[in-house]
Amino acid sequence: MSETAANGPRPINVQAAVDKFNALTGSHIASYLDACIHCGQCAQACHFHEVTNDPRRVPAVKLAPITKVYRRHKAPFSGLRKAVGLAPELTERDLTEWEELIFDSCTMCGRCTVVCPMAIDIASIVALSRQAFVAAGLGPEDLLQAADNSRDKGSPLGVTSKVLADRIEWLEDEHDVEIALDKEHAEVLLLVSSIEFMKYPDSVVAMAKLLNHAGANWTLSSKGYEATNFGFLSGKADIAKTMISRITEAAEAVGAKTVIVPECGHAFGVLRWSGANILGRPLPYDVAHITEFLAALKRAGKLRLRPMERSITYHDPCQISRRGGATADARYLLDDFATDFREMAPTGNYNWCCGGGGGVQAIGRAADVRHEVFRIKMAQVEETGAGAMVSACSNCRLTMDESKTALGWDKELMSLVEILADHLDTDREAA
């Protein structure tokens, strides 16, 4: 039985997990499970193993529960294996022992796939494993609560549509900027992450300034504004679909051709690459991460910036770079703008994760290991000699900000949209 402080022991429905694993195991997943040769090279790419040296905190170990179900129920020759007693059933103990590995010890950054000789996409298997664990009644309470908040209140941090309107009004007054909300028609629907609204509101202001500067016809919508998808991250597929549906209905209502995902890696990955599959139909709009959209504006000559001389380095959010395909756009934005830009090593598509992606940021009990993971990033930044680290993900930023405080690190963490907005050349408004 799993224990929780608030509710006591929770019943564990092993059969529900088995059914979910079976339902989600397609031929692509089966190929991965059949191809793993137990070489352990994935450990070399995983930040959780890197900082703990724990032989259980290894990507391939996380395949064990689904592999067990696959070998008994769905694999070729599973009947034969079962008949000779070589395919045991998944147990309650398996689920409880693997819960922490599936939720707390994987940010779904996909770094292990790069090093794997079989190219196994372990991050995707962890994502679907979470659905099976949740079906069984497991999962960290705080992560699951964030998903429930998204469904019930509109966002994981409780930003309801009323709070949204109030915060926008406050930000408009405070920063003397127009933030469009619920325009009847707009070409572009901007989403926000509640992390930005509650922790980094300057980021919302910055996006508004940049889009206004470029003359974009954009709006936020109180019908669908939350970019993060904690339904996906927590393994609650119904909530994942609700969040995508809200955005889609909002986009359709204003006639938006493009939906911009703000500085949030997972929000981008889920909507851009899984949104249509979750919804069950093609999305009736293009999805662009804010860095992609701003890069397009810059190419079109609609983004005029004054140079920034401060030395900076850039942290690639995994879901935007390695798993999102938009690595180049952040650097295009920094080109000719950040005059003292220094790359970390490794960087870009091969970067180290911040330690808080995949919902791990919302799991309180994972805080200590997250801070340890941040030491990798600290060392990388120190090596560049840069004075500040910029990123385009508020979740990465929050994770790293918390770790920075916990470890007493003195470098500054910045948002890409904020530094761009701070350096807008207002004397030369966009054409």
Place this chain on the structure above:
Amino acid sequence: MSFYEFVEGPLWYFAAAVFIAGVVWRIVALVMIGKPGDLSVSHKSSALGAAKAILLHSVPHGGNLSRTIYHVISGYLFHLGLFALLLFAAPHIAFVNKYIAVPWPAMPRWAFIIAAEAAFAGLILLYIRRLTDPVIRQLSDWDDHIGTWLTFIAMLTGCLALQEAHDGLRILHMLSVQALMIYFPFSRLMHAFTFVLSRAHTGATYGRRGFTP
């Protein structure tokens, strides 16, 4: 029918049939599980991504060489050595020619020795790692050990039988290879075929996004 005739005749055909039917069935059954289509709008070609991943994951990339150098060297030693022995050892070519006449160059004895040493060195190095590295020990199961030992015994008896001085040694090699062939489709040794599917799936999925990991 003598025992030798039985091993070279019916038992050989049985092992070959299990191997071929097992491998084909396992791949067909795996593909037939099916997967849902991807409704997201592609950024780049998934086919190119699949092809790239199949090739790319044969070599270390992404700055990981120094971290995986042990596996890279031992893995290449073993696989190159094994395939050189399998495809170019003179007795193997003579064996195939009993059934199908194919002009196939046999490697000289010195090349056989080098290939065998590479294959043994690689396999032993990989197995030492499996026994001693805490991560790989944690991951390993009976299948990993059986597959390694069957391969080792097949290679060892093959070397012993090289001179063909004694029918018993040749039959011992035949028996060990047949055991390996019968075990193969039910085991993780299937990675010899499934690696293509695994790499292709990842390459297609992420290639269409714009970066093949």
